[in-house]
Amino acid sequence: MSAPNSSNHTPKIDPKALRSALGTFTTGVTIITTQADNGEPVGLTANSFNSVSLEPPLVLWSLAKTALSLPIFNTAEHWNVHVLSMDQQALSNRFAARGEDKFKDLQLDQGITNAPLLSQCSARFQCKTAFIHDGGDHVIFIGEVLDFDQSNLPPLVFQSGQYALTARKPWQDVSLSQADAPLECSYTEDLLGYLLGRAHFQMLKGMQQELAKYDLTSSHFFALSVLAIRDGLTLAQINAHIDYTGQALTQGQLDQLIHANLLAYRESKTTDAEVFLTEQGRQASLGQIAQAKAIEDELIDELGRGDVTALKLLLKRIIHQTDPGLPDLWSTDSN
Ligand SMILES: Cc1cc2nc3c(=O)[nH]c(=O)nc-3n(C[C@H](O)[C@H](O)[C@H](O)COP(=O)(O)O)c2cc1C
Incomplete structure (x- = not known):
């Protein structure tokens, strides 16, 4: 083990390598929206979303302190989490860009709060801010789920900096035949x-x-x-x-x-x-x-x-x- 180089004896962590390693943890992709005090819709793409608790129903996500939307989320009473479906990659890109009119031409659904509610998602969670915690270079938002819904649209996936789709894996791998191939034969059922x-x-x-x-x-x-x-x-x-x-x-x-x-x-x-x-x-x-x-x-x-x-x-x-x-x-x- 290398010599500790910080006050709490943590070995030096390379942020780039850490980001890459964390990227192997495959996630869905969400868009989180809220409404600013002046009535403007605000939102961003986030994959830090996660479940916290079922009873009470709580979810979390984290927002970079550099995000333009931070002051608005800091005072927002409500926000909506949209789990994007596989056809919403362009929407994800749109909400990951800074300073654009992200809601232009989007058809919104009516939610139970003023936070904008997007359509065609895999699932949606309408939340009330429950706690806000400091999280290093991010701020962690924990919300109480007031309402939610789910469609049968398969979700968009994000892994190691790339969009992906899920293919389910059976509990046991499917084998086409039990018999081993003859030794001299190099064909396999996996070819x-x-x-x-x-x-x-x-x-x-x-x-x-x-x-x-x-x-x-x-x-x-x-x-x-x-x-x-x-x-x-x-x-x-x-x-x-x-x-x-x-x-x-x-x-x-x-x-x-x-x-x-x-x-x-x-x-x-x-x-x-x-x-x-x-x-x-x-x-x-x-x-x-x-x-x-x-x-x-x-x-x-x-x-x-x-x-x-x-x-x-x-x-x-x-x-x-x-x-x-x-x-x-x-x-x-x-x-
Ligand atoms: C797949 C994906 C996931 C992202 N996840 C987060 C996240 O969890 N938190 C965050 O602050 N930014 C995240 N971002 C980056 C923001 O979407 C991006 O910085 C956006 O411009 C912030 O918007 P704003 O500056 O208008 O607030 C993610 C981007 C992508 C493409």
Whole structure:
């Protein structure tokens, strides 16, 4: 142990390192609001919020002594704590900026006090100041909860200086099989490619029925789904969009779709003629989208919206990371 260097024998603490270590303690994100004496709404983003007591119902949070809002909170009789939901990251950033009109264009709900009450949060606590304590470079506010409410919107999370989403972890890790892999085999059930592939095929099994209605293979399906987003593409353009699947629509398969009256050439057929969805093709595509949405809704019911959103976020990051440079299907200015 290094030699004590302060009067109460505390070893020297590096504030930056301390901040970093404290950041591993994952929190939600709140916005705390109050009303100034002149009627102006005041608020800031805070993750120092915590529960204190159930009976009596008490919560706390701490405010930096440098905060512009300190004099107002010091005399405020009431304040509201808003536990932000996962879609409120922009609001969090807005309330973490100094000196802006933080409440501009915000729709407020009616609370039981004059403190502004924000909407679309995971939970809200309307509080009366109970105690104010000095806390070093912060002031600690303890409030009595007068009223509260909760929605089913999953919360926004903050960890190590970054926003995050929660994915719940079961009490025991999910194991797909009990048997150990043979020694000579280096595949494990934890291999990401295996997990992605198996999840994909298992989840989309329900799509097969929908495709069977029109006798479609996955290449047909990929082409129809591209045209459902961006109609009027040539065979080469369709294939550029589905290149990531490792499959390509052949001229023969395109002819099958035209023969089945799912696609049509607008003008006479040439090798680079654009194809369009027919009315029947659009109906088939709508059926497939409805089926895909139904599968997703079922998964949300099983896993919860928060976990599915966290999963989507990670998948988008993998897609972005591994993107070979595909043309953007959803933007209006690319083909
Ligand atoms: C995720 C996050 C958590 C924060 N937590 C706190 C906090 O608990 N206490 C605090 O004083 N400032 C906190 N801040 C910083 C304040 O939001 C920021 O300093 C704000 O500008 C203060 O507003 P004011 O100066 O208008 O009072 C946090 C910022 C972010 C982005």
